[in-house]
Amino acid sequence: MVITRAGKKGLRLAIASGKGGTGKTTVTAALASIWSQALCRPVLAVDCDVEEPNLHLFLRPVIRRAETAKLEVPMVAEAALCADCGACRELCQFGAVTVMAGKPLVFPEMCHGCGGCLAVCPTGALVAGSRELGRIEEGATETAGYLAGRLRIGEAQSPPLIRAVLARLARIAEPAADVLIDAPPGVSCPAVTTVSGADAVLLVAEPTPFGIHDFELAVEAFTPLGKPMAVAINRSGPGTPELLALCRGHNLPVLAEIANDRVVAETYARGGLLHEAGAHYRAACFALARSLAELPQTAREAAHA
Amino acid sequence: MPEIVVLSGKGGAGKTSVTAAFAAMSRNAVLCDLDVDAPDLHILLAPRNSRREPFVAGHLAAIDPARCDGCGECAARCRYGAVSAADRDRFVINPAHCEGCKVCVVLCPRQAILFTPRTCGVSAVSDTRFGPFVHARLDPGAENSGRLVALLRQKAKALAKEQGRDLILADGAPGIACPVVSSITGASLAVLVTEPTPSGSHDLGRVATLCDHFKLPTAVLLNKADLNADEAARIEDACRDAGRPIVGRLPYSPDVTAAMAARQTLPEYGGPLAEALAEAWANVLNLAAAPKPQRNPF
Ligand code: SF4
Ligand code: SF4
Ligand code: SF4
Ligand code: SF4
Numbered sequence: 001m002v003i004t005r006a007g008k009k010g011l012r013l014a015i016a017s018g019k020g021g022t023g024k025t026t027v028t029a030a031l032a033s034i035w036s037q038a039l040c041r042p043v044l045a046v047d048c049d050v051e052e053p054n055l056h057l058f059l060r061p062v063i064r065r066a067e068t069a070k071l072e073v074p075m076v077a078e079a080a081l082c083a084d085c086g087a088c089r090e091l092c093q094f095g096a097v098t099v100m101a102g103k104p105l106v107f108p109e110m111c112h113g114c115g116g117c118l119a120v121c122p123t124g125a126l127v128a129g130s131r132e133l134g135r136i137e138e139g140a141t142e143t144a145g146y147l148a149g150r151l152r153i154g155e156a157q158s159p160p161l162i163r164a165v166l167a168r169l170a171r172i173a174e175p176a177a178d179v180l181i182d183a184p185p186g187v188s189c190p191a192v193t194t195v196s197g198a199d200a201v202l203l204v205a206e207p208t209p210f211g212i213h214d215f216e217l218a219v220e221a222f223t224p225l226g227k228p229m230a231v232a233i234n235r236s237g238p239g240t241p242e243l244l245a246l247c248r249g250h251n252l253p254v255l256a257e258i259a260n261d262r263v264v265a266e267t268y269a270r271g272g273l274l275h276e277a278g279a280h281y282r283a284a285c286f287a288l289a290r291s292l293a294e295l296p297q298t299a300r301e302a303a304h305a
Numbered sequence: 306m307p308e309i310v311v312l313s314g315k316g317g318a319g320k321t322s323v324t325a326a327f328a329a330m331s332r333n334a335v336l337c338d339l340d341v342d343a344p345d346l347h348i349l350l351a352p353r354n355s356r357r358e359p360f361v362a363g364h365l366a367a368i369d370p371a372r373c374d375g376c377g378e379c380a381a382r383c384r385y386g387a388v389s390a391a392d393r394d395r396f397v398i399n400p401a402h403c404e405g406c407k408v409c410v411v412l413c414p415r416q417a418i419l420f421t422p423r424t425c426g427v428s429a430v431s432d433t434r435f436g437p438f439v440h441a442r443l444d445p446g447a448e449n450s451g452r453l454v455a456l457l458r459q460k461a462k463a464l465a466k467e468q469g470r471d472l473i474l475a476d477g478a479p480g481i482a483c484p485v486v487s488s489i490t491g492a493s494l495a496v497l498v499t500e501p502t503p504s505g506s507h508d509l510g511r512v513a514t515l516c517d518h519f520k521l522p523t524a525v526l527l528n529k530a531d532l533n534a535d536e537a538a539r540i541e542d543a544c545r546d547a548g549r550p551i552v553g554r555l556p557y558s559p560d561v562t563a564a565m566a567a568r569q570t571l572p573e574y575g576g577p578l579a580e581a582l583a584e585a586w587a588n589v590l591n592l593a594a595a596p597k598p599q600r601n602p603f
Contacts, residue, residue, distance in 0.1 A: 019343040020479055021317010025504065051480035052315065052511060054504035093363065093407050114406035115384055153514050156451070156483040185316050185479065186342040192401065192446035209565050210321060210345040217343055221445030224401075238566060265557065269533035271503040 010041065010178040013292060014048075014198035016222065018214025020185035022206045023234035023258070025049070028182040029058035030274035030285045031292070032144040035178065038289040042177040045141075046169055047148035048194040049184045050134060050161045058273055061146035063139040068132055069149065069164040073111040074118055075129025079103040082125040088117035097126075113160060133161040136168055144180075147172065158190045166197045178293070187221035195222055200295045201229040202255070207239030215243065219250050228299030232288060235260035253298065256288040306465055307593040308458075310339070310488055312477040312516075313498040314508025319528040320498045322561050322571065324476040325349040326582045327496075327589070328435045329570040335465045336433065337475035338440040339454045339488040341426065346476045349570050352431030352438050360441060360456065362449040363405040365423040366398050372417035379409035379418065401446055425449050428457060430464065437464055451483035458488070472593075481515045489521050494593045496552065500529040501536035509540065513549065524550045524592050526585055529557040550592060553585025 015031075017024045032045035032055075047055040074088075074097060084102040096111035097104060104121075108131045118126055134151040149165040151158055162184070173179055183194040195201055201222055205215040215231075222229060230253045233243060237260045247254050258264065258274070258281070267277040275285040291298075311327070313320035324346060328336050338346040366387075368379070375394030387402035388409060398409075398418075410418045425448070428441035439461045443450050461473050477495070478484035489495055495516050499509040509525070516523045525544050530537050537554075544551055555578055564574035572579045 019316055019340075019345070021315065023317075051482050052504070052508045054315075054507060057503040057507055091407055091411055093405055112404060112406060113384060114404065114408050115382070116406055116408040116411065119382065119408065119412060151482060153481060153511060154518055156486055158480070158482045187445045188342040188443060188450055188484075189446060189448045190482075196401070206317075208562050209348050209568065213345060213348055214343045217445065237562065260562075262557070265529070265532055269500075269502040269529075269536060 008176060010173070010176050011293060011296065012179045012181070012197070012199045013202060014181045014183045014195045014200070015202045015204060016183040016191060016195055016218060017185055017204045018187060018211070018216070018218035020052070022204045022211060024185065024204045025054045025058065025182055026268055026274050027202070027204050027232055027234070028180055029055055031289055032059060032180050033141070033273055034275055034285050035180065035289050036143050038286045039178070039293050042145070042174060044145035044147060044173055044177050044179045046165065046179060046181045048162050048165055049182050050149035050151040050158050050165065051184065053148050053150050055182050056146070056148060057271060059141045059144070059146060061139040061141045063137050065138045067136050069134055069136050069161055070130040071111070071113040071133050071160045072115065072128050073108045073113055073131045074106050074126040076104050076106060077125060077127040079125065081123045083123050085122060087120040087122070088126060091116045091120055109156060112157065133164065136165055138172065145177065158184065159193045162190055162193050166194070187217050192221060195225060195227070199227060200299070201227050202292060203229060203231050204234055205231055205243060206235050207233060207237055207243040209239070212239060212243055212246065216246065219252070228295050230255045230292070230295055232256040232258070234258045251302065255291045256284055258284065306471060306473065307493040308473040308475070309494050309496060309589060309593050310475045310477040310492045311496045311498060312485065312489070312512055313479070314510070314512040315499065315505050316479055318498045318500045318505060319561065321345045321476055322565065323496070323498050323526060323528070323582070324474065326571040327474055327586050329572040330583060330586045331435060331472060331474055333470050334436055334472040334474045335461045335470045336436055336438045337457055337461045337473060338438070339457055339475050339478050339484070341441045341443045341450050341453050341457070341478065341484070344440055344442055347438070347440055349565065349568060350433040350435065350438055351568065352429070352433050352440065355429040355431040357427050357429045359424045360426040360428050360453055361422050361424050362452045363423050363425070364407065364420045365400055365405055366403050366407070366410055367419045367421070368396055368398055369417050369419055370395055372415050374415055376414060379413055382408050382412050404448065426453060428453065428460070430460060436470070437468065439464065450478065451487040454478055454484050454487035481511050485512070485515065486519070489516060489519055492521055494589065495521050495523045496526055496589055497523055498526045498528055499540065501527065501533045501540055503536070506536060506540050506543070513547065522592065524552045524589060526552050527554045530554040531556050550588070552588035552592070553581055555581050
């Protein structure tokens with residue numbers, strides 16, 4: 001059966017985890033590689049883990065376009081114009097602008113780009129300048145489109161770059177394409193910023209004491225966003241029953257269970273993909289893709305049941 | 306006083322298991338978990354007798370519906386998309402997206418926006434079987450983890466002074482942005498835990514560059530070293546070229562998960578990993594005691 005979705009909007013799925021190392025990128029890369037084959041739909045893989053973008057290491061995309069992402073920060077246009085009113089310093093909540101000896105002084109690295117000082121400066125002593133956040137790369141693999149952000153080393157804030165990647169995504173994604181977003185690990189602002197931009201979430205969890213603890217943090221962080229959410233268990237082992245019970249308790253469907261297998265670890269260490277680790281891993285990836293495509297609907301039905 | 310921070314370019318490389326192992330071998334240290342977004346060290350250290358404190362940082366804006374006339378200035382000015390129209394003549398702020406920048410507060414023509422201090426998490430000082438432990442948890446989705454990290458380090462230093470401890474050992478924050486910068490500025494040595502995988506060496510490169518940027522001496526601990534011998538050799542070569550000593554090599558072993566499941570650190574669990582870690586810890590202590598800088602590009 002060929003699935004046609006004329007006029008339908010594609011699925012935007014964030015792949016997240018309570019913390020790094022659970023296999024989030026492994027799962028995203030495998031899904032991106034088999035998605036169009038499994039579902040007959042175009043797919044775009046997006047790396048929003050901008051501090052440590054790794055998706056490209058596994059997908060090896062051809063980069064067609066790269067641009068520098070910037071944040072608007074104030075710049076001193078003419079210090080002599082400053083009236084020493086102190087409005088900029090009083091407003092800034094991040095200590096990024098001050099006034100010394102009647103002249104404004106900007107610390108661009110600390111600026112959050114709120115635009116406040118520019119809006120309140122009565123004299124035009126401050127004007128808009130910019131700070132480099134990192135790079136945004138666009139390209140494609142044989143099977144998927146590719147978009148990624150890469151934070152400049154030394155840049156302290158990742159959410160502005162993540163927002164820039166998501167804004168770029170909104171401009172370039174074909175409406176019918178499905179989008180797989182590799183989210184930053186953890187549950188703080190960068191992860192929540194990314195997951196807020198998706199319509200469904202896949203949590204990759206590991207059934208170790210650390211993994212289970214981080215999984216619970218992730219469920220606590222993402223549940224309030226009200227998006228359909230499902231779980232893939234990676235490196236399944238003795239802790240799996242506990243994790244499965246937690247998923248049942250939170251009403252989260254478990255869509256895949258990947259064994260704790262040295263073959264998978266070695267495939268990964270070579271830069272290989274999960275579905276290349278053996279026939280049943282391949283089958284599991286296809287099955288996961290199909291159930292993810294249905295996730296928003298499954299969740300709707302579960303909510304009405 | 307030496308301050309050792311354990312980092313890993315890549316999540317899951319074993320940073321927390323290694324920190325816990327070092328904690329178990331430390332003699333007179335203050336222990337610290339700076340991974341405030343997803344702290345795990347407490348799982349192995351089993352803190353008790355915790356003295357908790359709310360962590361308040363920054364502010365949150367909220368619109369007083371009685372005073373708002375719906376002019377929309379706040380929504381037009383907010384650069385974080387936190388303000389939206391509730392109905393025709395009223396706006397609301399979504400706290401999850403508010404950065405607390407105060408722009409709307411200052412520019413609202415009717416002074417209808419309240420600006421209140423924000424509780425973003427909780428910090429604690431506890432006792433463990435290996436010494437005092439400073440830790441915290443940031444609320445989900447909260448910002449300011451960099452400030453919380455800085456606060457924990459301050460607390461750890463004060464505690465070390467007060468109790469005459471001679472070392473601070475910290476599980477560092479992940480990534481390369483604000484929280485990790487806060488965990489490393491002014492520390493004595495960063496131990497970078499990595500694994501020989503494409504993402505392991507890629508992320509090691511990024512975090513090591515960051516440490517160099519802040520002139521922090523680094524040492525590398527190669528975990529799961531036998532998973533990919535070629536990649537391991539490449540990492541070792543790159544470290545040698547950059548003058549980063551390798552303090553130890555650990556094999557890929559199910560003991561890590563087994564010890565974790567038993568809520569034990571690796572030295573308590575025993576076995577070959579415990580021995581390799583004892584050697585690594587001795588090397589780390591030597592390096593931390595050495596005067597910086599220790600860059601030696603052969
Ligand atoms: S733009 Fe905002 S954060 Fe940046 S300096 Fe001005 S007031 Fe501060
Ligand atoms: S707001 Fe403008 S005029 Fe006032 S102190 Fe700042 S730079 Fe000077
Ligand atoms: S600027 Fe003030 S009055 Fe205008 S919509 Fe916002 S809160 Fe209401
Ligand atoms: S304080 Fe800043 S981020 Fe928060 S709602 Fe107002 S303008 Fe937006």
